[in-house]
Amino acid sequence: MISREEVIAFVYREARLLDEQRFDEWLELFTEDGCYWMPLEHGQTDRRLTASLMDEDVLLLRIRVERLKGIRTYSQKPKSRCHHLLQQPQVDVFDPDASRYSVWTAMHYVETRQERQELYAAWATHDLTDVDGALRIRMKRVDLVNCDAAFGSIQLFL
Amino acid sequence: MISREEVIAFVYREARLLDEQRFDEWLELFTEDGCYWMPLEHGQTDRRLTASLMDEDVLLLRIRVERLKGIRTYSQKPKSRCHHLLQQPQVDVFDPDASRYSVWTAMHYVETRQERQELYAAWATHDLTDVDGALRIRMKRVDLVNCDAAFGSIQLFL
Amino acid sequence: MISREEVIAFVYREARLLDEQRFDEWLELFTEDGCYWMPLEHGQTDRRLTASLMDEDVLLLRIRVERLKGIRTYSQKPKSRCHHLLQQPQVDVFDPDASRYSVWTAMHYVETRQERQELYAAWATHDLTDVDGALRIRMKRVDLVNCDAAFGSIQLFL
Amino acid sequence: MSYRDDADAVRALVRDAEVHRDVYTCRDIFTLEMERLFANTWVYVGHDSQVPNAGDYFTTTIGLQPVLMVRHDDGVVHVLYNRCPHRGTQIANETCGNTGRFFRCPYHAWSFRTDGSLAAVPLPGGYENTGLADSQAARGMTPVRHTHNYRGFVFAKLTERGPSFEDYFGKSLSSIDNMVDRSPAGRLEVAGGVLRYMHNCNWKMLVENQTDTCHPMVAHMSSAGTAVEVWKRAGEPMPKPMAVEIFAPFISSYEFFEKMGIRTWENGHGHTGVSHSIHSDYSAVPGYFEQMVAAYGTQRAKAILDENRHNTVYFPNLMIKGPIQLIRLFKPLAADKTLVESWTFRLVGAPDLLLERTLVYNRLINAPTSVVGHDDVEMYERAQQGLLADANPWVSLHRLYRPGEPVASVDNGTTEHQTRNQFRAWVRYMVGDAA
Amino acid sequence: MSYRDDADAVRALVRDAEVHRDVYTCRDIFTLEMERLFANTWVYVGHDSQVPNAGDYFTTTIGLQPVLMVRHDDGVVHVLYNRCPHRGTQIANETCGNTGRFFRCPYHAWSFRTDGSLAAVPLPGGYENTGLADSQAARGMTPVRHTHNYRGFVFAKLTERGPSFEDYFGKSLSSIDNMVDRSPAGRLEVAGGVLRYMHNCNWKMLVENQTDTCHPMVAHMSSAGTAVEVWKRAGEPMPKPMAVEIFAPFISSYEFFEKMGIRTWENGHGHTGVSHSIHSDYSAVPGYFEQMVAAYGTQRAKAILDENRHNTVYFPNLMIKGPIQLIRLFKPLAADKTLVESWTFRLVGAPDLLLERTLVYNRLINAPTSVVGHDDVEMYERAQQGLLADANPWVSLHRLYRPGEPVASVDNGTTEHQTRNQFRAWVRYMVGDAA
Amino acid sequence: MSYRDDADAVRALVRDAEVHRDVYTCRDIFTLEMERLFANTWVYVGHDSQVPNAGDYFTTTIGLQPVLMVRHDDGVVHVLYNRCPHRGTQIANETCGNTGRFFRCPYHAWSFRTDGSLAAVPLPGGYENTGLADSQAARGMTPVRHTHNYRGFVFAKLTERGPSFEDYFGKSLSSIDNMVDRSPAGRLEVAGGVLRYMHNCNWKMLVENQTDTCHPMVAHMSSAGTAVEVWKRAGEPMPKPMAVEIFAPFISSYEFFEKMGIRTWENGHGHTGVSHSIHSDYSAVPGYFEQMVAAYGTQRAKAILDENRHNTVYFPNLMIKGPIQLIRLFKPLAADKTLVESWTFRLVGAPDLLLERTLVYNRLINAPTSVVGHDDVEMYERAQQGLLADANPWVSLHRLYRPGEPVASVDNGTTEHQTRNQFRAWVRYMVGDAA
Numbered sequence A, B, C: 001m002i003s004r005e006e007v008i009a010f011v012y013r014e015a016r017l018l019d020e021q022r023f024d025e026w027l028e029l030f031t032e033d034g035c036y037w038m039p040l041e042h043g044q045t046d047r048r049l050t051a052s053l054m055d056e057d058v059l060l061l062r063i064r065v066e067r068l069k070g071i072r073t074y075s076q077k078p079k080s081r082c083h084h085l086l087q088q089p090q091v092d093v094f095d096p097d098a099s100r101y102s103v104w105t106a107m108h109y110v111e112t113r114q115e116r117q118e119l120y121a122a123w124a125t126h127d128l129t130d131v132d133g134a135l136r137i138r139m140k141r142v143d144l145v146n147c148d149a150a151f152g153s154i155q156l157f158l
Numbered sequence D, E, F: 001m002s003y004r005d006d007a008d009a010v011r012a013l014v015r016d017a018e019v020h021r022d023v024y025t026c027r028d029i030f031t032l033e034m035e036r037l038f039a040n041t042w043v044y045v046g047h048d049s050q051v052p053n054a055g056d057y058f059t060t061t062i063g064l065q066p067v068l069m070v071r072h073d074d075g076v077v078h079v080l081y082n083r084c085p086h087r088g089t090q091i092a093n094e095t096c097g098n099t100g101r102f103f104r105c106p107y108h109a110w111s112f113r114t115d116g117s118l119a120a121v122p123l124p125g126g127y128e129n130t131g132l133a134d135s136q137a138a139r140g141m142t143p144v145r146h147t148h149n150y151r152g153f154v155f156a157k158l159t160e161r162g163p164s165f166e167d168y169f170g171k172s173l174s175s176i177d178n179m180v181d182r183s184p185a186g187r188l189e190v191a192g193g194v195l196r197y198m199h200n201c202n203w204k205m206l207v208e209n210q211t212d213t214c215h216p217m218v219a220h221m222s223s224a225g226t227a228v229e230v231w232k233r234a235g236e237p238m239p240k241p242m243a244v245e246i247f248a249p250f251i252s253s254y255e256f257f258e259k260m261g262i263r264t265w266e267n268g269h270g271h272t273g274v275s276h277s278i279h280s281d282y283s284a285v286p287g288y289f290e291q292m293v294a295a296y297g298t299q300r301a302k303a304i305l306d307e308n309r310h311n312t313v314y315f316p317n318l319m320i321k322g323p324i325q326l327i328r329l330f331k332p333l334a335a336d337k338t339l340v341e342s343w344t345f346r347l348v349g350a351p352d353l354l355l356e357r358t359l360v361y362n363r364l365i366n367a368p369t370s371v372v373g374h375d376d377v378e379m380y381e382r383a384q385q386g387l388l389a390d391a392n393p394w395v396s397l398h399r400l401y402r403p404g405e406p407v408a409s410v411d412n413g414t415t416e417h418q419t420r421n422q423f424r425a426w427v428r429y430m431v432g433d434a435a
């Protein structure tokens, strides 16, 4: 049985894996049909005929993760670093019977490389499910407060 | 009976209402004689003969909220967006008998419009009371870490 | 008996003392052989033959605290102010028998003076111990996400 | 073409009823404004109530020049460049404080009297026969060339050029007089704290706005209009809240502003509210009138209080509101950056309620968190962007323009005469004709 | 030496097969580009499907000039400077909207028809005999001098100088034709939303990259190469994911790009993918071909779809991808700052799947979160830094250069001819030879 | 007036015992410094222990020029401009690494040997008869004109102008000698990591501070003074903590600094601590002296260790501290922006405790988190602001000035002679007199 505490702990752990650059372990947090979505518009609902900043299945996420390790990945020479700061995640849906858990988390994301440091403010929504006793990500949605602004390169994961 | 958890949850909910731009619901969180205060000085105690950045009763807050909806509110064409990130609120006073609850919360506030994004660091102090079983804000005090600095327009609510 | 809640509360209290500029009380949180360490490199392990940004015993920390009060401390005329925003501290080690408690905390630190405001993203690791029933800091380690970047003056404490 | 070496090009920027956008957007023009306008005019520094005691100092800027205002042992307020003659270190870095009888440089401990003169240097032997004695450094912290303390308001002029204080301000001082006279004791004190608001626009847009009477009913409908509406919807609770009393006049009719009148003076000064203003109908403050009568007699007290000037512009960058005891200083930082400081005053000997209202006004209208401020800044910053359009480089100041209009006159309150007046003074200084 | 007054110095920046780094790094050159290049060439403004109804507007910039595109009552799309003739306030501040029959300035309520003409001014009496009537202000919001709507693509030229629309673009319009013809209805609609990506480099580096066929297999090995590799390791799941189908061609062989061919046209226009392109082998979209046949007949439909141009550069700062219905606009902000806007289109009357693929392509290749984008930006920003090295100020454009090469030709796909072609047009405008 | 075309104006900036503030604040002067001073003098690049093996590289800047230092197959250290001859891309973007036998440009895969020469280009056929062969691009990555490796310290001079290495540094090399000789093995290794501190001030203020002996007892009273006081209050625990041993000498008496002496050399070099320094009284390191005696014999070992030079300035922007094995490089970024890098060294063959002390020193004195650093930065940044005051544009360097003082001399330790010496060299380069 999943507890609310575990749901919250999962969200903290997910961010920490990213900050510690343990990307392979991070990938394993997703279900096979899991997805990472960063909409382009406020309150966006359509994913197919409306553009998104990111809308990636596990294949695409793995491509990113492998690329980060690549010896010819020049945009990562030197490496970027990221830092997540989460507000206490709020469990909006807690439905063990349906194995559906939805968590809303205000966050700041800092990505830095060489002398540059950028801060992004966003809200993450995690749709989680229970796969043989372990929580997995069905969908991680990240809404930037300024999703419609012009951005420089965002190379890691919010 | 109000619990500490409810007091903390209230502070999170208040910030979320602002981020979701549900300003009318947000206004209802205040008591009739409720107040929003943003001092100009560190540790300011006087409100009458010392200037403040904001010191607004419900009437003034309602004026702001209505203005934000106005079709001729040009400073909101396009709209500003805000984002709160709260540290876990600390309940400094928990006095159900007197129906007084005081909560201290470190926070970051991001306000963005067009390509601009500003970050403000502050501490919020919520003086809450219990109005027929529901928590209400008697006073929300926001102390900016750099309250004496020069600022550009701050159009929404920390 | 120290509880996990107390360990977490301790970390919040430590940051609050700094923000409230109660530096003398803050110093008392350290054990006699306590230490404050800010490495220069990611995942740094060596403190002796590898440089650090800060590596201070209680004597050095006291020198800083006394200096901040000095009437001829011109770099503090006017004063700097600081603001900590902590993510919920994670208790990584909880070993009451050995009186060892290790806490990992993502944090943002804002330091401001005159019109300048700088934001630093870091992870703090507190190694705590129990000294006659009260928690004390054996080691506070602060890892900046961009520890290898060039910085301007950082005058207070992350 | 460089404006620096081409007086005709500068002259051509200002037409009878138009100005070229370069006056707002061009970096070179801004640099010349610092050299020719802010150095040769009488610029407001501060109020002497900010430095009541010997050794009290206040640091600020004149144009981009770092200066400080300090009270010397003899009680006189001096204005000094905030710069050590040795290596250039700013001597005082805090906004205000008390330095005792001496300033001491934090770098090598040279010390100076509060009139700027060099008091002592460590190891003085090291300077014998080195030429220091004959250098400017030996004279200590350089004082600003000219200062004038007018009823507490301290002004300074950096150079020898430009007119005397009296010639420069002339009749316009009557607005300061009225503000001071409103104190039964005839004294003002800076009180309540200063509101500082950063604007991404040229400083002149703000100065012009002070006498722009055709924008409130349009630009402030969103704030003042909503305020009145919300109050009405609430059933017009009485007594009318102070905030509503302050907001409401902003959306007065065009007629109200036409009738109010605008007066222009020599050298770019002028004011709105010749006959009445948005401050005319504030509710009375119990006891105040009696205090005024006691101090001045009924007739004079009435005369003082019947004067309801709205905004008086002291060219180049000061505005004062006598009836509400508030001044705004528009500090130029760059062609597209301006810091607005809004200061408030206590009428010594008058009820606290007056200061309280002044502070409410300042907070509601001039704070970076003020909805009225948001209305205005949006206009300025949009203009700073819009003026980048090259197709039409001219800004229109035609409203109620009459060929050969006199410098000093009183006009319909909606005229743009005062803005034209400012630019006519501006161009004289910018081409160096203002002896 | 100042480039402004020295045409020879400007001419010397562009050699037969080299350019001087100042064209990328010098602030003065950038200023001259705004005045001489972006003002005198036909620059893309927007697509008329963004303003379908009367009163619809879209705000943007031409070079650094704030403009807006608006649909007038008569259905014609006008391009106006986004600037009030009174004090310069930007009239519209939102990216798009509908203003009804009039624009109303938020500062003093002057109003304008959607063709820019002045409609009304409050208190008009205040302007009688003031000279306003004869001033440019009376003519309202200044329209951009020349505009041309080519099959929905709206271009503008700010000045009288430079060639007519037809002379300027000539045969290059065939690429727009092909993109439009791909709609069974012969119409495009902007759809899906725009991706905006900020670059710390000169705008020309981006334009040059559009026909740089020697970098994908090197610079994009990290992204496209990894994509293919990960897909292979996964056992090449079929159907091949759309993403892999899009990534894979980026690492095609040199031979593939050599054979693809590059065509150059007069005035700096040109395109890659004469015979085939990275878009050639996308899997068929069910029903689309049938729709095309129904609309155009088999032969013409085939002809349209067999055209597989890769990137067409419309000098100076537009690139279009016909086969994938995507355009990229490279907006110059400073010598070292460029905003890239990537817009996508719906082929009216075609299956949604085509728009879906277009959006996937845009997201994977052009988003600030795109790995392919990261590869490229790294190169541009490294070049912006590297070019600060004074020892060798020349950039090499020698690849497949032939003395006296014709302006218009078709070459081996790996030539740098198109970049040379751009600079030859560039220098003509920069020295003012482009009548 | 433009300094670029007016040697007399530049000359007038430097008087016998004063300099004009423009040398610190003027953007044009900064640009000329890059062209005339940093390009024509021998500037420190790095230490060859940073690139021990073939293919090892280190990226840095000389003035604003991006360069890299790389160890070639033959063991020689080369300094190359970090810029691809094709399109200008920076070849190496990481601070250090090993590139193997070749550098490969990430954009189009041109490759270069570690001496900069072009090794290969993809599709070389595309360059036949294009003029590439005769272009500078064909010569690969441009090497810096002159480099000199002096006992591991690599210096470079970008142009043909200026004196030879020996003529330029002359006797001043004795300070490097002493630092190297302190290693029983006669070798240094960069160790411990570099501290990087950003300053909002002109680079020269930092260089001047290195021989400014009248500021420690004033500016550092807050840090060093407090340190001693806290230690005393704690009952002077023994052994004296290393930190206290390091802090205490900063607040030595004026007499201490007067007696220490300052030596000046040709070309702007010089050092404090002729007879003794703040490093003289550090407690002995067990075993070290024995190692030195074994290596050099007693007499020479004593001679080496008795040399206690404090700060040696290698004009323009390097300072070394022999006795504590630390150097500071003052990298100019803009007229008001300077990056300070503080590097530490291991004395090969000496006890770790020496490196440990060096690192403690660096951390306590030179880190952005260092209280001593805070004291100094406050002075520099206040001066950068204070120098904006126009009233007195002169900075005083009078202390112990004597008319006709010789370039090379030894003086009272509190003289400002070395700063004057720097400016006399500075002006020679800035007007182009330094053949």
Ligand code: FES
Pocket (backbone or CB within 6 Å): D084, D085, D086, D087, D088, D089, D105, D106, D107, D108, D109, D110
């Ligand atoms: S700079 Fe003021 S005493 Fe030296």
Ligand code: FES
Pocket (backbone or CB within 6 Å): E084, E085, E086, E087, E088, E089, E105, E106, E107, E108, E109, E110
């Ligand atoms: S600025 Fe547009 S109406 Fe005045």
Ligand code: FES
Pocket (backbone or CB within 6 Å): F084, F085, F086, F087, F088, F089, F105, F106, F107, F108, F109, F110
């Ligand atoms: S830029 Fe280096 S190979 Fe093309």
Ligand SMILES: [Fe+3]
Pocket (backbone or CB within 6 Å): D209, D215, D216, D219, D220, D376
């Ligand atoms: Fe206004």
Ligand SMILES: [Fe+3]
Pocket (backbone or CB within 6 Å): E209, E215, E216, E219, E220, E376
């Ligand atoms: Fe590419």
Ligand SMILES: [Fe+3]
Pocket (backbone or CB within 6 Å): F209, F215, F216, F219, F220, F376
């Ligand atoms: Fe110092």
